[in-house]
Amino acid sequence: xxINDSGFVRVNRTGLLLAALMFAASVGAxxxxxxxxxxxxxxAISLETTIPRQFGEWREEPQLYVQVVNPQTxxxxxxxxxxxxxxxxxNAGGYRIMLSLAYGSDQRGTLQAHKPEVCYxxxxxxxxxxxxxxxxxxxxxIPVRRLFATMGARQEPLTYWFTVGDRAVQGNTHKxxxxxxxxxxxxxxxxMIFRVSSIDPDQARAYxxxxxFVNQLLRAVSPAERKRLSGLGDS
Numbered sequence: 001x002x003i004n005d006s007g008f009v010r011v012n013r014t015g016l017l018l019a020a021l022m023f024a025a026s027v028g029a030x031x032x033x034x035x036x037x038x039x040x041x042x043x044a045i046s047l048e049t050t051i052p053r054q055f056g057e058w059r060e061e062p063q064l065y066v067q068v069v070n071p072q073t074x075x076x077x078x079x080x081x082x083x084x085x086x087x088x089x090x091n092a093g094g095y096r097i098m099l100s101l102a103y104g105s106d107q108r109g110t111l112q113a114h115k116p117e118v119c120y121x122x123x124x125x126x127x128x129x130x131x132x133x134x135x136x137x138x139x140x141x142i143p144v145r146r147l148f149a150t151m152g153a154r155q156e157p158l159t160y161w162f163t164v165g166d167r168a169v170q171g172n173t174h175k176x177x178x179x180x181x182x183x184x185x186x187x188x189x190x191x192m193i194f195r196v197s198s199i200d201p202d203q204a205r206a207y208x209x210x211x212x213f214v215n216q217l218l219r220a221v222s223p224a225e226r227k228r229l230s231g232l233g234d235s
Contacts (some may be wrong), residue, residue, distance in 0.1 A: 047085035047101050050225050054073070056216025058089040061096065082190075089213070097213045100195040101229075116160055116195060118145050125149040130205075132170060135159065137215050140232040142191025145171035148203055157206035158197030159214075161231060165189040194229060 052058040088107045090096045120127055129148040134141040162169050200206040208218055218226050227233040230235040 022125075045083065045103060045228060047083045047103060050099070050229075051085060051217070052097070052220050054155060055220035056213075057091045058097070058213060059091075060218065061088045061090045085136060095209060096198065097210060098197045099166060099213075100197075101192060103190070103192045105190045115193070116145075116149070116158055120147070120149045120152070121150070125151045127155075133159075135161070135211050135214060137216065137218055137230065137232070139226065142168050142214075142230055143233065145170075147208060154199060155201045156197050156199055157203045157210075159207060159210045160193060160195035163192045163194070163231035165191070166227050166231065166233025172225070182185075192228070192231075 082105045083101075085099070085101040087099050088096055089099060117127060117130065127147055127149050128148075131146055133144050133146050135144045142161055144159050147155045147158050147160075149158065196210045198206040198210060218230055221229065
């Protein structure tokens with residue numbers, strides 16, 4: 001929203017759409033609250049079996065070389081999420097990528113606690129850069145956020161995205177719009193946060209290898225699993 005030279009208030013399209021959806025949702029809430037979880041409409045996801053331990057040039061490294069950042073206690077994780085997966089992968093050149101996935105059958109706000117902007121500072125990191133981006137795949141571009149976090153000598157570029165239902169969302173406003181659109185149909189969306197990171201002072205190299213890692217992973221899973229992981233499902 002902004003005021004033009006004539007003194008009139010101008011509202012951008014995204015703001016109008018969000019306001020309209022929020023109004024419709026508040027009216028709809030008078031009649032009924034969302035009760036049907038879309039997770040119950042389709043096959044249950046198992047991250048442990050969905051994500052292969054070896055694909056493309058990458059294989060899981062059972063003995064973790066570095067710790068994947070997940071600061072919450074196991075008790076809290078169990079309350080917030082339906083499934084959590086954290087693994088470290090390595091290629092033949094010795095380059096390591098840490099993968100972290102958190103899935104929630106009720107997406108309304110719970111995955112926010114797993115955002116890197118929240119969990120990295122909770123571990124003592126300083127987030128020095130945070131910017132939106134697009135991760136190119138043969139199936140479409142995934143809207144992502146790229147961060148650069150440091151703690152002492154550890155320098156960690158990372159890439160992550162959210163899905164709501166089968167749709168990747170960019171930013172809190174877009175996420176809220178998609179959640180409200182589900183609410184208007186009486187359905188509760190599930191969701192996921194997909195995160196990859198590397199210990200690497202060279203940010204450009206890290207982001208390039210992370211993109212390669214994601215593409216090789218998406219090629220290794222079924223079309224239905226790819227849709228849920230990438231958020232490149234519903235238009």
